[in-house]
Amino acid sequence: MNLIDYIESKREEHLNELKEFLRIPSVSTKSEHKPDIERAAQWVADKLRAAGLERIEIVLTKMHPLVYGESMNAPGRPTILFYGHYDVQPAEPLDLWTSPAFEPAVRDGNLFGRGTADDKGQVHIHLKALEALNHAAGKLPLNVKVMIEGEEEVGSANLWDFVQKNRERLKADALVVSDTSMLAKGVPSITYGLRGLNYYQIEVAGPAQDLHSGVFGGAVPNPITILAEMIAKLHDKNFRVTVPGFYNDVAVLSKQERKALNSLPWKEKEFRKTVGAPGLCGEKGFSIVEQLWVRPTLELNGIWGGYTGEGAKTVIPAKAYAKLSTRLVPNQDPGKIAKLVEKHIRKLLPKSVECKFELLSAGKPWVAPYSHPIFQKAIHALESGFGKKAVFIREGGSIPFVTQMHDTFKVPCVLMGFGLPDENAHAPDEHIALENYFGGIKAVALFYQQLAAQ
């Protein structure tokens, strides 16, 4: 049986195994899920062993373990380093899921559950592609290093420490990552650009304690109102970020690249349908694709303060809070941007309140010099695995690790994503299209086979 026939014969088995992986609620941001995180790490280690990997290690870190394995039995053949993550976003709000977040269910050709698209489903594609290659040849036909972390959704705090301590061991000819999306259903894609991400938290403190809004209202600073007034000043009427200097280092796209991006088979109508809002809003002067992929943003991710329960409570709260983030593009520097944002926010707040500003995480943007031949091999493997034309795209999300790896090892990074933009990564009803999951296993196996044949 050839490689593809073998993969085809295993569909049901693959799907059941993925469901097993998805049932582990490995939410990295909540300490109560620590045991689940450990269970997920062990699960990944077992499957790496089954795929023919050796020297498998569950590396303990200050937070969540990282799983490493390698197979170096193909002398003279290239070495790839595959990276993925087994941790997931919180599932809240739970009541908005059609079926429970950690009980995977198939509906209409999609597999639903937290982590299906981001990133357990995509990690599993590689585990099964490697297992198929190992089965077909009795050993892996190229050298493979695999590193699956458990802290991606909380900023990969300890990943970099591991990489720095293992620079020799991790050396490879290319980095392969599947944590991105295809442009659209039926359009397999290689992502060559990612935005960076800085995440911040702000606390605005006014009165020393919560006050009765009847007795005190009208004469005291209200932290909610003041926080809202500050947030309102962060964008101008053209939806440009007002932080002075924010756009200073933004790289201008070549006419050619701008044209290529705007000519992709990207469907605005489908995007609008996915978003589902009465209207869109973005930076004036740029197409939606540009707003999403090559323009920096400032987004509010959370806000809270005062009484948020059932009914009414007439309170002026002592404090109000917001979580916000900036997505960064080449050549913005995360450290510099964080300082500009903090300075601007402090300037916007009146003297009647105090403010705590925290930078929770910082990550650089990345863009690939994709002229390297490995990108052509990847595109061909995608086209063979899916039987469709494949394209080069950028993405609005962030994988800080890709930037760091590219900066450190100076090797090409191939971002081969099998998610779709409307699959609700980070939201209720996250899912992956089964045709992309199964197509992905074939495409990745073919890609590795072609790299081995070089």
Next chain:
Amino acid sequence: MNLIDYIESKREEHLNELKEFLRIPSVSTKSEHKPDIERAAQWVADKLRAAGLERIEIVLTKMHPLVYGESMNAPGRPTILFYGHYDVQPAEPLDLWTSPAFEPAVRDGNLFGRGTADDKGQVHIHLKALEALNHAAGKLPLNVKVMIEGEEEVGSANLWDFVQKNRERLKADALVVSDTSMLAKGVPSITYGLRGLNYYQIEVAGPAQDLHSGVFGGAVPNPITILAEMIAKLHDKNFRVTVPGFYNDVAVLSKQERKALNSLPWKEKEFRKTVGAPGLCGEKGFSIVEQLWVRPTLELNGIWGGYTGEGAKTVIPAKAYAKLSTRLVPNQDPGKIAKLVEKHIRKLLPKSVECKFELLSAGKPWVAPYSHPIFQKAIHALESGFGKKAVFIREGGSIPFVTQMHDTFKVPCVLMGFGLPDENAHAPDEHIALENYFGGIKAVALFYQQLAAQ
């Protein structure tokens, strides 16, 4: 033993009994406290009986029961109707209480616990004053009707229905209420004005579901940002409410009243200390006392949306929410103001989102024509009970019921409050000064005695 000596002899007993009352967590806004509400109603009924009241009823309503009792054994003497409430605000945030909210504790001459000042402590003052009068004369020397409700903190939804159905039964020569504050420690006060209260909730809905802020950020409406931008437009730089027509019907104070209010022994320094914020902020052109008592306000009472847990979640939420309220002054009409606020908010929101606007409750402002002789009797009773000069004040809070009763029965309403503005009503560490609790019992007993002697 005379009335005052009898009251003095019962201090410890009174305090212990009040603690018993405070231990019942009768939080009216939360359905889980329904059994506690019922227990509190029963407790009040028992104490009314002990004070010599008759025909005691626990009146069931659509929400929480109301307790009624009367004593009509003083023919030819005046009849007073005393109103209070046995329900309390939620105690959250629980971790900010020095001692638990429902385990009353004495520290530094104050009794701490939810409901001490608002309003269980003040209700108890009347229960014990009546009990003392009943004991002193073997019966109550004036006609008394008592009505203690369980829905004051949630808008008194069913109280009015009861009043309408019992107009004859409730007829009295005066209404007496103790749910307000004294101007300051050592300054017993009669409140002759209250602000009205409209309470609103807003939902701003953008995307059909939560979206990944990397994949979608920069091109879609963010409900948090849009809600914040709307809130920011509700006040101008002079802290005036921008709702068109908001101030149209506001009564202008006479020079005399303005002067009297600004000459009270009100201490700005203590107010600033109580607030504890780095600065104050209020409507330009008015003193703090005026901002608090005679000017209308718009305050944010709660806000929430997106991720509010530990760590980071890169989400653009589908929805964001706010609770807000307007305090109203004579002659603003709650219905008219609610319509103006809704119209303005809908106008401020962009077409990229949808908005739900709810009026949770509405209540009129009130001001007393305090030339009636009963006010002089009340002031003298306060001065005798406390041994201090008493004053006429207004208050920023709201007791919708007072307005309704005044409008319906056209009798004087005497608001004799024994709380203090810094006693954290509605906030953690709510308390009442024991000197005001004990002084209150004496003053109320003397007031009733003087009314009976007329």
